[in-house]
Amino acid sequence: MRGARLAWLALAIGTLMVAVADPVFRDPEGHFGANVGIPLAIAIASCLVSIAWNGDYRRGSLWLGLLIVGQAATLQLIDAGRVIHYQHYFPFPQLFTTAPHWALVLTVGYALVVGLGLWKRRDALRTAVRHGRRSRWWVILSVAFLLTSATLSRSVAVYGGELVFATLLQAISLGAVYLLATDLPSTALNGFRSRFVGLVGEPGDPANPIRIDRFVVLAAGWVTVASAVLCVVSYQRHPHVPDEIVYLTHARYFAQGRLDLPAPLVPDGFLVDLMTYEPTRWYSPVPPGWPAALAVGAFFGAAWLVNPILAGINVILAYLLIGRLYDRRTARLTIILLCLSPWNLFMAMNFMTHTFTLTCALMAALAVALGRAKRGLGWFAIAGVGIGVVSLIRPLEGLAVALLCGVWAVWGEGGNRDWLGRVGGASVLTIFAVATGAVVLPYNQAMTGSMRTFPIMLYTDLHYGPGTNALGFGPNRGLGWSGVDPLPGHGPLDVLINANFNAFSINTELLGWATGSVLPLLFFFAWRKRRPADGLMLATIAMIAGIHSFYWFAGGPDFGARYWYLVLVPCLVLAVRGIDSWSDEWPDPAGTSAGTRPWIAAGALAVSSVACFLPWRAIDKYYHYRGMRSDIRFVAEEKSFGRSLVLIRGERHPDYASAVPYNPLDLTAAVPVYAWDRNTAVREKLLQSYPDRPIWLVDGPSITHAGYRIVAGPVLPHSDAYRQLQSRP
Numbered sequence: 001m002r003g004a005r006l007a008w009l010a011l012a013i014g015t016l017m018v019a020v021a022d023p024v025f026r027d028p029e030g031h032f033g034a035n036v037g038i039p040l041a042i043a044i045a046s047c048l049v050s051i052a053w054n055g056d057y058r059r060g061s062l063w064l065g066l067l068i069v070g071q072a073a074t075l076q077l078i079d080a081g082r083v084i085h086y087q088h089y090f091p092f093p094q095l096f097t098t099a100p101h102w103a104l105v106l107t108v109g110y111a112l113v114v115g116l117g118l119w120k121r122r123d124a125l126r127t128a129v130r131h132g133r134r135s136r137w138w139v140i141l142s143v144a145f146l147l148t149s150a151t152l153s154r155s156v157a158v159y160g161g162e163l164v165f166a167t168l169l170q171a172i173s174l175g176a177v178y179l180l181a182t183d184l185p186s187t188a189l190n191g192f193r194s195r196f197v198g199l200v201g202e203p204g205d206p207a208n209p210i211r212i213d214r215f216v217v218l219a220a221g222w223v224t225v226a227s228a229v230l231c232v233v234s235y236q237r238h239p240h241v242p243d244e245i246v247y248l249t250h251a252r253y254f255a256q257g258r259l260d261l262p263a264p265l266v267p268d269g270f271l272v273d274l275m276t277y278e279p280t281r282w283y284s285p286v287p288p289g290w291p292a293a294l295a296v297g298a299f300f301g302a303a304w305l306v307n308p309i310l311a312g313i314n315v316i317l318a319y320l321l322i323g324r325l326y327d328r329r330t331a332r333l334t335i336i337l338l339c340l341s342p343w344n345l346f347m348a349m350n351f352m353t354h355t356f357t358l359t360c361a362l363m364a365a366l367a368v369a370l371g372r373a374k375r376g377l378g379w380f381a382i383a384g385v386g387i388g389v390v391s392l393i394r395p396l397e398g399l400a401v402a403l404l405c406g407v408w409a410v411w412g413e414g415g416n417r418d419w420l421g422r423v424g425g426a427s428v429l430t431i432f433a434v435a436t437g438a439v440v441l442p443y444n445q446a447m448t449g450s451m452r453t454f455p456i457m458l459y460t461d462l463h464y465g466p467g468t469n470a471l472g473f474g475p476n477r478g479l480g481w482s483g484v485d486p487l488p489g490h491g492p493l494d495v496l497i498n499a500n501f502n503a504f505s506i507n508t509e510l511l512g513w514a515t516g517s518v519l520p521l522l523f524f525f526a527w528r529k530r531r532p533a534d535g536l537m538l539a540t541i542a543m544i545a546g547i548h549s550f551y552w553f554a555g556g557p558d559f560g561a562r563y564w565y566l567v568l569v570p571c572l573v574l575a576v577r578g579i580d581s582w583s584d585e586w587p588d589p590a591g592t593s594a595g596t597r598p599w600i601a602a603g604a605l606a607v608s609s610v611a612c613f614l615p616w617r618a619i620d621k622y623y624h625y626r627g628m629r630s631d632i633r634f635v636a637e638e639k640s641f642g643r644s645l646v647l648i649r650g651e652r653h654p655d656y657a658s659a660v661p662y663n664p665l666d667l668t669a670a671v672p673v674y675a676w677d678r679n680t681a682v683r684e685k686l687l688q689s690y691p692d693r694p695i696w697l698v699d700g701p702s703i704t705h706a707g708y709r710i711v712a713g714p715v716l717p718h719s720d721a722y723r724q725l726q727s728r729p
Contacts, residue, residue, distance in 0.1 A: 001054050008050035012043040019043070029706055034076070034620035035100055037612060041072030044611045056188035063117075063180035064604050067173060070110035071514040071612040074169050076103035080617075082625050085483060086151050086501065086557045087508070089162050111172050117179045124182065137526040145170065148518050151504035152497060154486070173514035177604050181597040193596045200336075201329040203580070210323030210331065216316055219335050224312035226339075227348035228305060234618035235349050237304040238630035238661065241558050242653060243286070244351035245660050246274040248303060250284035250291035253665055255299040259283065259446055264667050265689040268682045269675040271652055272660055276447075276459055285455035288443055289392030290353040307355045311348030314355065315339065317362035318569050324369045325533035326573070333576045334569070340606050342614055343509040343560045344568060346622065352558075353393050354565040360389045361401045361566055368405050371425050380409065380428040387429070388436020395454075396471070397566060400547045402433055404540055469552075477552040490552035498554035499545065502561035509560030510571055512613030513605040520602070521571060524578030534577065537570035624701075627654035631707035632698070633662050636672055643670040644714060645686065645693040647677035648700055655700025672696075680729070687725075692717055695725060 019025050019039035027033050045065030052061035077099045080087035090098050118125060149166035153159040184192075199215075231237055239245045249272070253261055260283035264270040267277045276285045284291065297306035315335055323331035338344055348355050364386030371379030383405055391398025409426040441451040448458050460469035464479045477490035487494055503518070510517035544566045548554075555563030579602050583595030636646075648656045659674035667673055675686050677697070687695070696713030703709075715721045 005050045005053045008046045008053065012046035012050065015039045015043040015046065031623070032619055034616055035103075036619065037072045037075060037616045038069070038100075038103065038106070040615060041068045041612050045069050048607075056185050056191065059183045060180050060188065060600075060604075063176060063183060064607065066110065066113060067176045067180065067514065067604060068608045068611050069106060070114075070176060071173060071608050072616070073103045073106035073110060074173075074514070075612060075616045075620075076100050077107065080621050082621060082623070082627065084557060084626055086504070088150065088153065089165055091158055092161065092165075107169075110176075111168075114172050114175045114179065118175050121179070121182065125178070141522045141526050144522050145516065145519065147500075148503050148507040149516060152486075152500055170514070170516045173605075174519070177515065177601040180604050181601040184597075184600065189596045189600075192600055196596070196599060200332040201327075203329055204327060210320055210328065212316060212320070215332060216319040216335060219319075219339050220312035220315040222339050223315050223345065223348065224308045227311050227345050228308040230345060230349040230618055230622075231304050231308065234622045235304075235625075236623075236630045238628065238658070239351050240622070240625040240628040241350070241352065242273040242657065243353075245272060245657055246284040246286055247291055247294055247351055247353070248298070248661055249275070249665075250286060250288075251294035251298040251303060253283075254288075254291050254295035256665065258665075259443075261665055262667075266675070266682065266685045268678055269686045270663075270667065271676060271678070272657065273653065274459070276455060283447060283455070285447070285459040287392055287395060287454070287456065288440065289389055289394075290356055292392075293356050294351070303351065307348045307350060307352075310355045310359045311344065314344075314358055314362060317359065317366055321362060321366045321369060322569075322573060324366075324373070325536065326531065330573065330576055334572050337511065337572045337575060337606075338569070340512075340610060341510060341568070341572065342512040342609065342617060343506075343565075345614070346509070346617065347559050347562070347565065349622070350559060352562065354559070354562050357390055357393050357397055358566060358568065360386045360393065361397070362569070364390070364401055364405050365408075368409050368425075368429070372409065375421055377425060377428045380425040381432045383409070384429040384432025384434075385436050387433040388439075391433070391437040392440055396547060396551065397544070398437065400543050400566070404543055405429060408536065471550045473550075479553075481553075481556075484556040485553055494552065495549045498549070501554040501557075502545070502564050505557070505561040506564070506567075506571065510568070511575070511606070512609035512617075514608055514612075515605060517575075520575035520578035520582070522578070523582045524574045527578075527581040529577075529581050531577070534574070537573050540570045541567045541574075627701050628658045629654070629701055629707060630658070631701075632659045632674070635698070635708050635710065636662070639696070639710065639713075641672040641696060643693060644672050644696055645690045646672050646674045646696045646698055646713075647683060647686065648674055648698055648708075649677045649711070650700030650702045652676060652678075655702050658701070680727075683725075687722075695722065697725065697728075 016039065019036050025033055025036040025039065045068045048068075049058075049061045049065050052058055077089050077095060078087050079090055079098075089095070096104070146163060146167045149170050150159070150162040153162065239248055253259075260281040263278065263280050263282055267282070271277075274284065274286065276283055293310075294303050294306050297303035315338060318338060319331050319335050322334050364383040367379045367383035367386060370376070371383065387398060387402045387405060390401050406426055406429060409429055410422050440454075444453055444455065445451045447455045457469060460479065461467070465476060467474070467476050468479055470477065473490050473492075475489035478485050478488060480488075485494075486497060507516045507518045513519065544564050548563050551563070553563070555561060561567075579598050580595075582598040632646075632648075635641075646659070648659050650656065656674070656676040662672070663674050664671050673690070673693075677683055677686075694714035694716055697711040697715070698713075699709045699711055701707060712721065712725065715725050
């Protein structure tokens, strides 16, 4: 036994050594590539088998190891990458030329072993399927499982083939976790159940008074630390999406107490997407709520920490809310899923608005719950403030949260006839929501000259045409982003396409499970063992999805279904309810371990997600995502740019955009000023505007296909090299 354990441990160490030493697992710059996920998965799987070898979990650990290696192998068959597009499996001809051959071999081996295991247990599996009391739901469940496994392609044949292939891979992983859960002896089941109940409690454990305890503090700390580490290691504390650049710029000048910035000396040399340029000033047209919060971090030089901290706060708020609506067990299980959700962690890693939106929405919902329970109008005032802040961050979601909380405050529950109290609470909520949201009116007046004109709408009307960014339907909706908005205008077909994009993204990102993340949600809908609070979760999902149907854009592939991000907590709650429904539908014959196997299966999928999906996504997609890199700051330190003018050659995004966060707000300050070397005419104007500064000419990543590279510099004013620079292409 000891020899076997040492052998598995030696395999893990050897695999890690190969992954570190072999250049095949690194890109041309020496960074780890996405294919390092396979040796990492083998090492993790071997460690787990070594730990469990001498106990009751030995056979289960072998299936778990197979699941981990299998998921790592199948992820290598996906084209996700750093270019903006929805991920797809490589088409079949390309699959054998582009995907790593050993990933294909491992995938085939994975399928064969699982298939053999299922064949040996075919009688038990057939009995389990027949035991389901709602067999008519199997067809609906299977169709949903199929349609969320892949997203649309322009070719119907390619889409159909990918649907079948992706569904097959999900089904293989589902078979693996079934084999894992059914191959454990009763002693292992009882041991797991004892620890499981000790952590989360028995079903129906009272939640009141639900309070902040060590469990939720540790969970919040984990989310903050994990997302902060991802921000440093994968995201490089650097904005990657155009929106993030202007959020950060907006926050920086808010932190200085400004509403705008003096106009650049040469506007064409400092062009940034989503910035409004006027003769005397320039400013960000995005709503002010998120930049105002981000300004707190910018003031202390730690804007990158704002979202990780907010994500930790979200864990606490979600725990308190779910504990009041359900019980302590459901709250704890939901928080565990929230802590392990790739969607949550990667969203907390970035500089986008959505984590703060969720914070304010959870605050509003919790305040309404407390107000209804304690009959305190002060809680409804807090809820109104939360709703108002959401409207200052993302106005459409502010409307959604206002409708949800307002209806919940008025209707009450359990036949309560205190209409006066309900109306009073809803009235206070409305007054404070309107008063908080009305802050945007004087802001609009200062930015656009009209309280009713939002800067972002003025910006899109000016650059893309009147009404292009408005709600509703019509042929003029949309900004022409064909890569992520396939049809011109906005109509019923666009609603279905956008819903498909977002449903697929949730299936991928919500839990990162090899079986697909919507599987436990499908169990919930199939067996429908409702609790009163389930209606609130379903209403939230329907409201967020429904209200965004009136908007032309689905949100794109950046960070999952980000426009639907407010469904995160409701989806996780219903996932917990779905797994519990599965436990009730197929109880274990041993009474002491009844309902344990589904949670063992869920735990195995979660372990595999952390071991495979998280590192794969962090390396394959978000490291240098969309070509954005933070290298220029290191080049500046190495070469001591000082008070100079740095001309960035290449595209506006990512070449110049990557340098923008390191520009001073005062573009005449005695520090490096980064400008876009857009063309010869713009360069001449820049040289005339900064006549006494040394010049550095730098090629951007789209030219070098690596990091920034100095072409010339420092070129001193009035030198021969300076005169040559004026005419250089």
